[in-house]
Amino acid sequence: MAGERAGIDVGTVRYVAGLCRLELTGDEEELFAAQLSDILNYIDKLNELDTSEVEPLAQAIEIPNVFRDDAPRGSLEVSEALANAPEKTGGFYKVPAVLEG
């Protein structure tokens, strides 16, 4: 598992850019392939650490779930919530067609 490491080539950059919905230019793809490989190479330093007995730590102070009473309270008006939308129609966000046909 920990030995499974890969440099990042342009193909991987394209794949990852697709996952995070980023359109990259050809120049950016090459730049990121080189820079991300550099950074990942550096990160591989972590393989020097034996972490077989170490639990992951996602946050420094482990807070249990926080609940409040399930009571209705005021919230933004629809017009306020939509005020910053780049496009809207009626009381909705407007986007290009999502479903084909």
Added chain:
Amino acid sequence: MAEEVASATAVEIARMVAGGSISAREVALTFLDRIEKVNSSTNAFLHVNQDWSLSCADLIDQKIARGENPGPLAGVPIAIKDALCIEGAPTTCGSRILEDYRPPYTATVVRRVLEAGAVPIGKTNMDEFAMGSSNESSGFRKCFNPWDLSRAPGGSSGGSAVAVAAGMAPVALGSDTGGSIRQPAAFCGVTGMKPTWGRVSRYGLGAFASSLDQVGPLSRTVEDSALLLSVIAGHDERDSTSLPDPVDDYRSALGSIKGLRVGVPAEYFGEGLDGEVAAAVRAAIATLEEMGASLVEVSLPHLPYAVAAYCIVSMAESSSNLARYDGVHYGARKGGTRGIDELYAGTRAQLLGREVKRRIMLGTFVLSSGYYDAYYLKGLKARRLIRRDFEEAFEKVDVIAGPTTPTAAFRIGEKINDPLAMYLSDIFTISAPLAGIPAISVPCGFTSERLPVGFQIMGRLLDEKTVLSAAAAFQGATDFHEAACPL
């Protein structure tokens, strides 16, 4: 009086305003005038709204005229990092994607400082979405260090540090994820504190890496940071990660450091540390000893892994947090006539900057199928080891002291094309957020080129009181924080 105010601390301004020797409006005008004079050469502020600042000041003056208590920050001008929402006011997070965004609500910390009588004096420049250590990644314009305009002010809260250093505001709010308050404070010769994770509400702070982000004060004196922290700290039901623990009156808790055990980690004085920075910081530690503190050698053996762990944790979280900028709900939209995916990808491509894209890419990669265990989980395990180092050290000492940054302010352009070199410049500030602990940077000297050097003091979880006491004692014995920048 105006001259006196220009160099006064927040504590002094609040006293003068509350006592009626100067009006909040006069104070605001003094600082707005200074902004008018030096903002164009530093770009510390992205937005200044004089009318709004003055109307806030007038409200304080009216309260005083009515005999009401104007609050502990009466009439104190405050610069606010542009990552903090103010209802109806520009809040860009330094990104073009939010250029026209006007939040429908106000961040809790902003609401608290306004209720305490502070006067918002403007919103400060920053690296886009707080991702950067030089302010060169601002989506709008670079910000310049007032000690040497060819140098970076640090980042991401560069504008807030410059505003305080150049006398455009006595205090400022910033946010710190890997050093974004402390590193610019060090570079600009001011005081800056990252409180314990969860000590201050983040409701209304543009999210970068949620397990690390924390709002904190910048000021010239530790006493002002203590005052400001007491106002902003505390539980907020709108931020479920804010801690319920009671808040100290940090300012009146500033005390003697006689008997304080100061840990000095050898790892903070190794390779890569500039000689002049090392000398200034060693002298600062000696000052604490002369004042009655005892020095104890401690070890933080996982320091060399902190930047790698930080890259994984912060970039993974940012790739998730920034998924919200999709050109649909708020923020600008570009391109994408051929369907929703093109809309997302085109908007993000055209309106997010290079550093932000790089971090989203890396974060997405380390979370992606096949790499999650090897990178993301490995980073979280390293994080536990880093926290354990601190837990063990704090069994023997009360605070840990060392440099804030490996060098004084670097030149603009020096690191911007080498992301890894930029990340490594945060080596000494990155551990505290990974461990969640509070940390402060105070000025402790100058290099031969007259660039400020920062002295970092870290403490136990929720022990801001001791960190502030040590830093205040240091300032009581030194005058580095009183040095004025040449601008």
